[in-house]
Amino acid sequence: MSEIRSPTGSASSCQRSGSLTNLSNTKFFLDSDDSTPKVTLRKRKEPDEYSEIKKELSDIHGKMDKIMNFLMESTANTQKISEDVTLIKEQMSEIKISVANVIEEQNSVKCELKEVQNSLQISNTKIETFELELQEVKEKVVGSLNSPADITYHSEAIITELRERNVRENNIIIRGLPESSATEVKERLISEKAEVMKIIRNIYNESPEPVKLFRLGKYDSAKSRPVKVCFASKDVAIQILRNKKNAPTDGINIYSDQTPAQRLLMEKIKEELKLRSQNGEQDLTIKYTKGVPKIITTVQKNSNRSGKQGAMKL
Template sequence: MNPISPKTQVMTRSASSNSSKNHKTLSTPVTSEEILKAIADLKSIQSDTLTQCKANAKNLDTLISQISELKSENITLKNDISALNTRIANLEKNNPGSSHDSVSQLMFELSEREKCSSNLIAFGVPESNAPELGNRISEDLKNLSELISSVGISAPPDIKVIRLGRRNDHSSRPLKIFLKNKLAAVEFLKLFNTASKRSPNNQVLKLVRDKTLREREQLRSCHSELDRRTKSGEADLTISYLNGVPTVLKRKSKNGSHFLQTKHRT
């Protein structure tokens, strides 16, 4: 028998040992619990994937619906623009100079309304008799704040005021209130009207939004028409705004009773 060298013996033992380890690893059985867990994990992944697909499908339906609405709105806008272009073309054809004047007047009115949008007009604020302008303004602010506080709210911060028209001995002039922006004016007017209706204390102060000269002329014309038609025997008439234009209409009936919103002549 041929003798085996020490080196060969070491290599034989190592190979035998590795073969034994590999055989042990491959022969380890997979338990039923592990199989069930793997199946449960797959089901969970499938369920999550299905839920995500359904959510994506719902979002897609919503997106398709919004696109359809936008297309419909675009068609309507195109039709409106086409109709306006036709009207403008007819106006320019029949009255070459009037179209430019109308556009200029419209732009001026829009600019004036933007300036008025951050202002309010107060009626019923006692007028100061102080000789100095600064003192009169301070007293007007104080009187205004007290009347506003009487309905349970506070006056807006950092407001400025100025009296409108010529001074007279019979009544206090309207007080124009300058707020910081349009949103502040709209929100405070809404807040005051709500508080004023709930409070029995306010019998004097009235607030309305500021109006341009054209708006005041339209409103005065409506009041004149209202007076004339009332004197002629027509009943249940009121002034309502249609598309921003004051119009004399029959009062609407709500639950069998009539209601009327008070409007000021300015």
């Protein structure tokens, strides 16, 4: 059988009630001299009324730190962007300079191409003139010849003449240049080349040095032999002949390098000019038209114009 127990804390002597023990009445907590019960009560931690404010301030500080970090990063990025922009400006400036140089080179190339086109046009005009002259000569020769052998011979002679003229277009003849007093041939050539270049550069400053130059004829101490100057291009010879009036030294004459046939033709034209002048014709002169000398009548009012350049009076 089970024992019947009284409920906990039901004894009146201990003055207990409920399920909790009242320790204030026990002798363990009583002092011998003081009947006041010594009960230690645990002090509860009171809630801090500023805790929420402190938390908010902490959050604000955290956010401010993030903002400062963001501002520092933004400043660094801005500085880097500024440096990149400066670099881009410098590169753009270099690109502009390069573009300007390219444009200048293109303009230079265009000018050179234009000069080449003009030279080609002049060459084509001369070729057409030669072809016409060749056709005229052929017609005259064919009319005066009987056998095919004669026709072939004269045709070859004409072709040879045209080739020689084409080669001589690169040359000029200088007359009146004193002979060098040097005894050695090499020293004489060096001295004469220096004198020739002095004359040519005063006429045409951009003239290149000639391919070769030499005296025509045998040496004679009492005479001054003409000097033949050969250039790589006929354009140089043309420029010198056009401006030969600017030759600084008196007594120096510059001529084109003509073939014997050309010189013979010029002599005949001079004789014709002299005869016509003696017969009373006035204002006659010799002028080269497409490389061929012809007698023309000049107009008095145009005597000082540039159209008279290249004309040669008797």
